[in-house]
Amino acid sequence: MHNRRRHTFRFAAFIGLVITMTAGMSDAQPRATGDVTFSKDIAPILQRSCQHCHRPESVAPMSLLTYAEARPWARAMKSRTALRNERGAMPPWFIEKDIGIQQFKDDPSLSESEIEAIATWADNGAPRGDPADLPPPKYVAGDTESWRIGTPDLVLRSREVTVLATGADRWEPIGIVPTGLTEDRYVEAVEIREVNDIPKDGSSNTVGGRFVLHHLNYSSHVVEDEQPDAFSADTTTVWPVHEVGRNADIFPANAGRILAAGSVLNLETAHLHSNGRETKAYLEFAFKLHPVGYKPSVTWVRRFTGNGVDISIKPTMADQQLHAYAVLEQHTKILSFEPHMHAPGIRMCLEAIWGANVQTLTCAGYDHNWVRSYVYADDAAPLLPEGAILHVIGYMDTTPGNRNVADPRNWGGGGRRSVANMFIDLGEGIALTDEEFEREMGERRDRLGLTKNDVVIGCPLCQVRFPSQETAP
Numbered sequence: 094m095h096n097r098r099r100h101t102f103r104f105a106a107f108i109g110l111v112i113t114m115t116a117g118m119s120d121a122q123p124r125a126t127g128d129v130t131f132s133k134d135i136a137p138i139l140q141r142s143c144q145h146c147h148r149p150e151s152v153a154p155m156s157l158l159t160y161a162e163a164r165p166w167a168r169a170m171k172s173r174t175a176l177r178n179e180r181g182a183m184p185p186w187f188i189e190k191d192i193g194i195q196q197f198k199d200d201p202s203l204s205e206s207e208i209e210a211i212a213t214w215a216d217n218g219a220p221r222g223d224p225a226d227l228p229p230p231k232y233v234a235g236d237t238e239s240w241r242i243g244t245p246d247l248v249l250r251s252r253e254v255t256v257l258a259t260g261a262d263r264w265e266p267i268g269i270v271p272t273g274l275t276e277d278r279y280v281e282a283v284e285i286r287e288v289n290d291i292p293k294d295g296s297s298n299t300v301g302g303r304f305v306l307h308h309l310n311y312s313s314h315v316v317e318d319e320q321p322d323a324f325s326a327d328t329t330t331v332w333p334v335h336e337v338g339r340n341a342d343i344f345p346a347n348a349g350r351i352l353a354a355g356s357v358l359n360l361e362t363a364h365l366h367s368n369g370r371e372t373k374a375y376l377e378f379a380f381k382l383h384p385v386g387y388k389p390s391v392t393w394v395r396r397f398t399g400n401g402v403d404i405s406i407k408p409t410m411a412d413q414q415l416h417a418y419a420v421l422e423q424h425t426k427i428l429s430f431e432p433h434m435h436a437p438g439i440r441m442c443l444e445a446i447w448g449a450n451v452q453t454l455t456c457a458g459y460d461h462n463w464v465r466s467y468v469y470a471d472d473a474a475p476l477l478p479e480g481a482i483l484h485v486i487g488y489m490d491t492t493p494g495n496r497n498v499a500d501p502r503n504w505g506g507g508g509r510r511s512v513a514n515m516f517i518d519l520g521e522g523i524a525l526t527d528e529e530f531e532r533e534m535g536e537r538r539d540r541l542g543l544t545k546n547d548v549v550i551g552c553p554l555c556q557v558r559f560p561s562q563e564t565a566p
Contacts, residue, residue, distance in 0.1 A: 129214045130222020131160045138211065139163065140231040142184045142201040145241070148232050150293065152286075152303065158232060160221050167219035171212045174203055180439065180460040180497070185338060187458035188467060193442075194455055194550055196473035199241075199340065241341045242282040245379035247272070249358060253375045256305040256365050262510035263365040270358040270378070272313065279349030279389060282381040283332060284341035285309070289374035305372045307364040307511065308336040308433075308464070313356045328353035334519055335376070336433065338463035345428065347390040348523055349383045366511060391523050399485045399517040404507035406437050406489050406514050413437075415487035415516045420480065424530035427475040427551070430455045431466040431519040432487075435511050436497040440488035443518060447481045447553045454551050461497050461511065466520070472540060475551030476525075476533055487516045531559045 129135070139147070139157050147157035157163045163170075176182035178189050186202040188195075203211075214220070252268045287304050314329040330350045333342045344350060358378060400417040407413060432441035442456040454475055457467065469475070477483075491501050505514050525533060534555050537543075549555045 129210050129217065130220050130226065131163065131214065132222035132224055132226035134210050134222075135163070135214050136160075137228050138203065138207050140228060142203060144232050154293065154303075158230070164219045164221075167211075167215040171215040174208050174211050177208070178458040180458060180462070180495075182458070182460075185460065185463040185465060187460065187465065189456040189458070192456050193453045194469060194473045194475070196470035198343070198468040198470055240284055240379050242284045242343065242379060242381045244381075245284070246382040247274075247352075247380040249378040249380075251358075251360055251376040251378075253373055254305070254363075254365065256367055256372050256374070258367060258369055258371045260367045262307075262367075262512070264362055264509045265365070267309075267360045267363045267376075269316075270360065272352060272356050272358065274352060274354050274356060276354045276385070277328075278352050278385070279383040279387050280330075280344065280352050280380050281346075281349055281383050282341060282343040284379045285335040285339075286377050286379075287337075287374055288377060289372050291368070291370070291372055302368045302462075304337050305365055305368055305374050306335075306337070306376060307366055308334055309360060309364070309376065310334055310362045311358055311360045313352055313358050315353050315356050328356060333431075333466070333521065334433070336464035338465070340466055342466070343468070345391070345523070349387060349389045352380060352382070364509060364511075391529075398519075399487065399515075401507045401515060401517065404505070404514050404516060406491060406505040408491055408504055409493070409501045411490045411492045411494070413489040413491070415489065417485045417516065419483045419485075421477055421483065422479065423524040424479050424527065425475075425477050425481075425522045425524055426533060427454070427469065427477065427520060427522040429466050429468045429520040429522075430457065431464075431521075432457055432459050433464065433515055433517045433519050434459055434461070434487055434489070435505075435514045436461050436499065437489040437491050437495060437505060437514060438487060438516075439490045439495065441518065442486045442488075443520075444484040444486070445475060445477055445481055445551060445553070446484060447478060450553050452550050452553070472537055473551070476530065476537070476555065477551070478530070478554055481553075483518075485516075485518050489514070535559075 143157050145151070146153040147155060149156050149158075155162065155166060157166065170183070173181065173183035178187040184201040184203070186200065188197065188202065190202075249270050249272065251270060254267055256263075287306050289305060291303055312329060312331045328351060330352065332350070360376075398417070398419070400415060404415060430443055432438070434441065438459045438461060440456065440458050443454045445452050445454055455467065457465075491498050491505070493501050495501070499512055503512070505512070507514055507516075509515075534552060534557075537552065538555055541549075543549065543555055545556045547556060
């Protein structure tokens with residue numbers, strides 16, 4: 094583990110290392126062509142898992158659209174993809190593939206054969222191959238549209254904030270944003286991105302160095318009696334937390350969230366951090382809406398949490414653990430797993446306990462530079478009965494090998510700043526009635542062809558046929 098941790102590094106250090114490693118490489122001749130070429134093997138991987146970010150005017154520091162752009166970075170691509178689920182890995186997807194549920198939506202991770210192909214390509218001199226083997230381009234230079242949810246129906250913008258080059262982290266509201274809606278609408282998907290004046294080829298020595306808004310808690314509600322903080326339960330939505338590098342939120346088709354007529358976005362608490370240069374930044378909120386007249390059949394969404402109080406992280410120590418438990422008060426379909434820790438965090442696991450049944454649902458590495466939400470595939474989302482216990486385990490490392498930690502000599506408790514600690518699973522789920530719970534399990538059992546002898550991770554009762562289903566074939 095310690096050898097693997099030494100491969101992790103900050104973004105700026107990575108850029109400097111890569112420049113050194115690849116100096117002169119673009120003029121070198123391939124030593125051997127081998128069987129792996131850019132046109133036939135590497136370009137399809139980049140299109141699927143890399144080019145959304147790695148293209149001109151996007152968030153990544155280099156474009157990988159063409160062979161000429163990608164070839165100088167061949168060795169770096171080999172190094173970063175070989176990290177798999179460790180901090181600093183690319184693409185940034187940290188699910189551990191040897192334990193727990195493996196079916197997720199929008200999974201950009203690479204297979205072992207793809208990781209091997211990139212390594213072989215780099216080791217053989219990064220040959221181009223036959224241009225006729227290239228797939229049709231997915232992105233082209235000059236195409237700056239980068240919303241993963243598709244063309245949004247509504248885009249809102251926060252006020253601009255200025256963060257000084259150096260200074261303590263700030264945790265503060267950043268304003269109210271009117272939605273301008275004249276009728277209630279339900280949201281199918283939402284995506285947030287930070288827009289700032291950091292040069293596209295810039296770097297930084299701090300966590301999340303290309304950004305100054307590490308995360309944001311926000312809600313939407315109707316302004317009543319001219320009181321910005323007046324909430325109405327029927328028209329209030331608490332939206333998923335925005336975090337640096339986080340993917341978009343696409344909600345289940347039957348669980349759209351309301352964005353009410355006359356509502357505002359209340360940008361309640363933003364975590365701002367300095368990144369080494371004075372930076373001006375704002376957030377854009379893109380909403381994709383359901384058609385007028387849509388009504389959700391499921392409206393209650395439950396959030397899961399960890400422990401923000403009993404946190405004591407010792408200095409210069411690896412393999413520290415934090416634990417938290419929650420008893421489900423209703424049958425629950427867990428939609429997503431989203432680890433949130435701070436700089437010492439390196440890994441989080443989610444377990445479900447039902448009687449004597451203990452199952453590891455998901456484990457993921459954690460990188461404070463790039464936070465991810467992992468949305469379970471429809472037939473893999475855990476279906477847990479009332480009374481099941483969720484157990485969250487966090488793994489912390491304050492040794493010098495964890496380069497995210499500002500000073501390994503310091504003890505750390507709970508707190509909002511990056512030099513303090515958090516331990517939360519921000520994943521979400523839907524509460525189910527008895528009837529809904531039995532129906533969900535029955536439909537999954539039929540689709541997957543399960544028998545009473547099948548064990549399904551995350552669905553301890555999927556083999557059980559309830560009395561209401563006795564007449565089912």
